[in-house]
Amino acid sequence: MTQTPRGFDPTNVPPTQPEAFGAPDAGEGSGAASPAAGTDLVPGTPAAATAAGRGEGPAAGAPPTPAPDPERQVTRAGMVWAAVASALVVLILLIAFILQNQEYVQVKFFGLEGSVPLGIALLIAAVGGGVLVAIAGAARIIQLRVAARRSRATR
Template sequence: VTRAGMVWAAVASALVVLIVLIAFILQNQEYVQVKFFGLEGSVPLGVALFIAAVGGGVLVAIAGAARIIQLRLAAHRVRRQAGPGTRTR
């Protein structure tokens, strides 16, 4: 399996997910009342659920990025304490 093959498979998978997502949004066009921190409005159900999913994904990405930064800082501290002549992974 080549890198180009993996990229092609990832792009094809993303396109399938995108098509399914578009179909979901188009099939859920009924307007719903949405209230959030004092704001109120009416949006299609599919769009409201999509926005909620993207918001959840952003929160997960932020938490993951914070954890990666934390682990990199810890690894940097370990390398610094090990000294210049010591090799660590």
């Protein structure tokens, strides 16, 4: 597939190129298929982009994406519902994992020793890792807020 060069105007083909648009010996009156000013252009094609740049064709005044349906707007309540639904799915998968891994394992941590179900031990380890990530994230957020406050004070 060939690409159309940028700035190429398909309606302004010099007469010295009779094989324009793949039609051999396409003259002025041969009836060969070539785009004209009033033809429909497929949006997203180079010809449509060129026509849109000149202010011609159907893509000239059309928005690049369709307007969102006013009945389906994203709301905070909808986002919270989606987050809760996702969390419930993850929680169900976590419960299934813990129930399937009930074998007791020996755990040692800084001199403490004990026997715990494998699923619970892994859950405790994952929660501990999450707490460490949350602490690092909170420290970074505080650092950015202090820097933003200082930059506002110097203005």
